[in-house]
Amino acid sequence: MTPTPGMRSPMPDLLLLPFMQRAILAGLVLGLLLSYLGIFVTLRKMAFFSDGIAHAALAGAAIGLLTRFSPLLSALAFSMLLAALVYWLEKKSSLSSDAIIGIMFTSGMALGVVLISLRPGYQPELISYLFGNILAIRRVDLALIIVLAAVILAFIFSHKRKLTLLALDREMACMAGINPDLYELLLYIMLSCALVLGIRILGVILVSAILIIPVSTARLLSRSFKTLTWLTVLIAEFTVMAGLVLSYFLDLPTGAVIVLTGSTIFSLAFLAAALRKRSLRLAGGGHGKQGRSE
Numbered sequence: 001m002t003p004t005p006g007m008r009s010p011m012p013d014l015l016l017l018p019f020m021q022r023a024i025l026a027g028l029v030l031g032l033l034l035s036y037l038g039i040f041v042t043l044r045k046m047a048f049f050s051d052g053i054a055h056a057a058l059a060g061a062a063i064g065l066l067t068r069f070s071p072l073l074s075a076l077a078f079s080m081l082l083a084a085l086v087y088w089l090e091k092k093s094s095l096s097s098d099a100i101i102g103i104m105f106t107s108g109m110a111l112g113v114v115l116i117s118l119r120p121g122y123q124p125e126l127i128s129y130l131f132g133n134i135l136a137i138r139r140v141d142l143a144l145i146i147v148l149a150a151v152i153l154a155f156i157f158s159h160k161r162k163l164t165l166l167a168l169d170r171e172m173a174c175m176a177g178i179n180p181d182l183y184e185l186l187l188y189i190m191l192s193c194a195l196v197l198g199i200r201i202l203g204v205i206l207v208s209a210i211l212i213i214p215v216s217t218a219r220l221l222s223r224s225f226k227t228l229t230w231l232t233v234l235i236a237e238f239t240v241m242a243g244l245v246l247s248y249f250l251d252l253p254t255g256a257v258i259v260l261t262g263s264t265i266f267s268l269a270f271l272a273a274a275l276r277k278r279s280l281r282l283a284g285g286g287h288g289k290q291g292r293s294e
Helices: 010-015 018-043 047-066 071-092 097-117 124-131 139-158 160-168 170-175 180-206 208-221 225-250 254-293
Strands: none
Touching (some): 010 018, 018 047, 018 139, 018 180, 018 208, 018 225, 047 071, 047 097, 047 180, 047 208, 071 139, 124 180, 139 160, 160 170, 160 180, 170 180, 180 254, 208 225, 225 254
16 A cells, blocks of 8 residues: 555554553564573473473462462562472472472462452453453563563573583583582473463463574574574564564454564475475485486
């Protein structure tokens, strides 16, 4: 459509809305935090752990609502305590990590459902924790997200080599003088904290997607760890921003649109990688035939 004099694009007007400004800032911060942590999650195969902690955090949010305390703060405290409990049980029992996380996952969700039933009536704030509502982020939530994300990212960047070595090879980390137990516990706690913050965007059900999808997409396109890191963050930031804008103009649930945007990007990257692999195989086969004919 050809713009007429006096007609303005809706995007500048959209960016002037205070709730959209908070949503964009929160999305950029959490996209960086979750996607960067997602690299260590995939290296250590902790996807089930992150999913379990996110779902169990519902009980923490419910406790906050029942006690008229901040649901976000209570969910943070509950999830970090749960992460420490999972770590302790892994060390002290003969149960597998999957079994322990499964028990915590289902128990936390069950406790959350029971606590929710104790508060009658429609509870929009609790619904937002289930499905996410980035457009409803308050200033106090945004301030907490920025502060905690800055602390976690500062720790990760300052201990990047140790965390990477631990994720790749625990025995090698021990030989390098790293205390693997301490850094594993810290990683568990940081991950649980980041997941609860991410629930404000995607909700309990979908938050693990921003941990897994960007890094999985980047792995299809990168050939070095440095490239993987940069691509993961860029894909995550684009996914969150594109999903946020699309959901606003299409009037669709924000969290679901963000995840579907990421899934679409992954599908395109997978197709591009498959086509590239096929073309290289055909080119290699052509050279082989030419060599044989000579």
